Amino acid sequence: MNIYDIAKLAGVSIATVSRVVNDSPKVSEKAKAKVRKVMEENNYTPNVFARGLGLGSMKTLGIICPDVADTYMAKAVSYLEKNLQGYGYDCILYCSGYDAEDKQQAVERIMKKQIDALILVGSDYADDSPNYFHCIHTVSEQIPVFLVNGDVEDSNIYCVYADDFQAVYDVVDELLFAGSRRILFLTDSFSHSAKRKLEGYKVALRGRGFPIDDKLILYADKTIFATRDTLLRQRSLHFDSVVAANDSMAVGAVKYAYARGLKIPEEVNVIGYNNSELSISCEPELTSVDTRVEVLCKTAIDSVMALLSGNEIRQKQMVKCHLVKRGTTNF
Amino acid sequence: MNIYDIAKLAGVSIATVSRVVNDSPKVSEKAKAKVRKVMEENNYTPNVFARGLGLGSMKTLGIICPDVADTYMAKAVSYLEKNLQGYGYDCILYCSGYDAEDKQQAVERIMKKQIDALILVGSDYADDSPNYFHCIHTVSEQIPVFLVNGDVEDSNIYCVYADDFQAVYDVVDELLFAGSRRILFLTDSFSHSAKRKLEGYKVALRGRGFPIDDKLILYADKTIFATRDTLLRQRSLHFDSVVAANDSMAVGAVKYAYARGLKIPEEVNVIGYNNSELSISCEPELTSVDTRVEVLCKTAIDSVMALLSGNEIRQKQMVKCHLVKRGTTNF
């Protein structure tokens, strides 16, 4: 069942059928109705490939994220997909893994799909290879490229990210104000976002005239147990607060406190990041920074749609975070 | 840059170029090398639409899941996507929502994309509309339809699911053996999988000659707090074990125990389901049923690939679960 069949059955030309399909204004109501009826009756769906060929686009966006199994990215992908539907766009999803080389491969592969725009979720560039960067840049000359919670210095690649600097700054400042003196900063990566957080940490300390102790900046694997164990191994490390770059690591810190018999929040404050379900599952419940994924994603969608309509947008956009206070802090 | 340009540059016909692209055996090594070189140099990528038109397929699968933000589905989608890559298939992802009508719409929309097969993740049919069922059935006459952790009575629709019956049966039996007498079954849905679990619960009780108390079968919303609050509201309900249909609800039960001052596992045993990150984040850590999503997904992939190659497979497949014992139980 193709456009010719419909045309024949409706007694019109294929051009008219095509116009009806594309909702062109220059078709008489009569013809429109007739064609629609025939299409309905025969359950006709225009072939996407042929349409794509003719139109040069299939209304499809590419989404690449390192791992949808990660709660944060899953949330983002979910939001993006659901809301892109409203604009008539579909999403091809690739899970690239975290490796720069794999990310690059994913980009190259997805580009063969004639997508209209590319959205990179949680892809940071700080630690990525120049090759990868070059690859993305090349893509950005063909279609809009947008980073959700990423950051690049490239006038052609657009991004939105959480104001991690301010979020951590505020938290650390508040901790200091509340009397905390040895604040541990816990992270798993060297991404732009991690750097922003670390910067917030440092500036807040300096702001109140406290020195920065490098031993209090700790890297570990991003799992609850790995974090706990890393902390347990730091025999001589003392701290009265933990600011983690994500909730898993924060829960790891909570587990550490259990293991050491430290009271939370009396002896240790713990602050998580992302405000995921983890933050309410542990005990006490985690105080956590909410990066407002929905706002990030909404910004992304609006921006990409703007770009696709040929409008200009700001290259970088930032979204304020929001601290959700719960039981692991006493301020 | 299209196939004609490449053909001209390589000094061959478009047919030869096409054959090289499709790795046809009937091209001389010499020609193959020449064409490949030209393609490389010019960074040529065949147009998917045109290929799709010619081949009638673009090596794309559709994946529909109610919500990728759900850890369980996210895990599944992640696994599916990553492993499908190896077969040269890409995935179009739709997040349908849980409503039967929305699911149906998602199916109808995704079917316009000329996908080669449809994978439904976590879509159960027990509570779904006949309309939806009919819709899926129609689709299954055109392309393979496969349910991951779903179940249907339709010889044309294939599925794989966890052996929830046995898993719950075993757990309940073990609890009874360990002396538990009032086991609460906690679920949020009436899905096939929920029914299988409930059946396991009932059969295990009967198996040891205990009566089934309907008050001990409780429905609540699938969030930690909703579950906790629902339990708190059941003033006169007594139980010494909780078997939950997912980890969120199990954590809700743990929170309930905190609120009531009940010791876990001394006064209440709690068993979760899915063995998600939640199960290790709470305290004590949850004993939880692992449904082995990777095995489910691997089965799905193998099956769909078999179907796409025209092979026959069993309509239903089942995967054994695995109980991970942790701190919330004392057996």
Add this chain to the structure above:
DNA sequence: GTATAAAATGTAAGAGCTTACACAAAACAT
């Protein structure tokens, strides 16, 4: 060196749509 088979290549006809352009019909002005 010819006949025959096998391998490589090319030609041309689709695949199903969009759309510029040409043309016809209807609407409007005079």
Add this chain to the structure above:
DNA sequence: ATGTTTTGTGTAAGCTCTTACATTTTATAC
């Protein structure tokens, strides 16, 4: 009633590939 717009419709070319079939080239047998 005639000429001029406006509106609706159709024709045909084009989008980029695949592939059956025809043709040429090369290899193999005798």
